[in-house]
Amino acid sequence: xxxxxxxxxxxxxxSIVNQILKHCGKEEIASITTLAGLIISLLMIINLxxxxxxxxxxxxxx
Amino acid sequence: MAxxxxxxxxxxxxxxxxxxxxxxxxxxxxxxxxAGSILIVIMAVNTLNxxxxxxxxxxxxxxxxxxxxxPIFKIIAIGYITxxxxxxxxxxxxxxxxxxxLFVGKLIILLVALPIINSVIDLIMGLL
Numbered sequence: 001x002x003x004x005x006x007x008x009x010x011x012x013x014x015s016i017v018n019q020i021l022k023h024c025g026k027e028e029i030a031s032i033t034t035l036a037g038l039i040i041s042l043l044m045i046i047n048l049x050x051x052x053x054x055x056x057x058x059x060x061x062x
Numbered sequence: 063m064a065x066x067x068x069x070x071x072x073x074x075x076x077x078x079x080x081x082x083x084x085x086x087x088x089x090x091x092x093x094x095x096x097a098g099s100i101l102i103v104i105m106a107v108n109t110l111n112x113x114x115x116x117x118x119x120x121x122x123x124x125x126x127x128x129x130x131x132x133p134i135f136k137i138i139a140i141g142y143i144t145x146x147x148x149x150x151x152x153x154x155x156x157x158x159x160x161x162x163x164l165f166v167g168k169l170i171i172l173l174v175a176l177p178i179i180n181s182v183i184d185l186i187m188g189l190l
Contacts, residue, residue: 004101012086034087041090056143060136062135
């Protein structure tokens with residue numbers, strides 16, 4: 001359940017850092033932080049998807 | 063009844079988080095909606111467990127050999143996962159990719175159903 005809050009936190013922090021970096025003129029670092037936030041949330045979602053597949057496999061006894 | 067309320071709570075929280083993050087970071091918002099849907103499915107699994115075990119006991123009682131039952135469950139699982147992937151893609155706006163996933167899912171279901179079709183054909187040929 002807390003993974004949703006973690007992902008929302010990552011999204012908010014990424015956008016705030018983005019605004020700050022844009023404000024002080026560092027656009028390129030801003031786009032890099034956006035990528036970093038995206039990659040972190042993708043890594044968090046991967047084992048959740050893997051858990052879904054194992055659950056379905058165990059459920060239907062395949 | 064109680065876990066239904068819990069699941070609806072999780073769904074609502076996911077939708078709110080999705081909308082909040084959608085303005086600034088649409089890609090992370092999509093990841094949040096994927097995570098929320100997976101959580102809801104995992105929470106709903108234990109109710110499904112009793113249904114599946116009930117099916118198994120029914121099939122034991124009627125004496126139908128269970129090797130027919132396995133492909134049926136495999137098809138249900140394939141159908142569910144294909145529909146999950148297709149909905150995620152449609153949610154993200156890529157409806158053409160979603161249709162491709164559905165198409166491949168149907169093909170795989172046909173592939174899995176082939177042995178059943180063959181056994182039915184053999185049965186009919188035996189009757190004639």
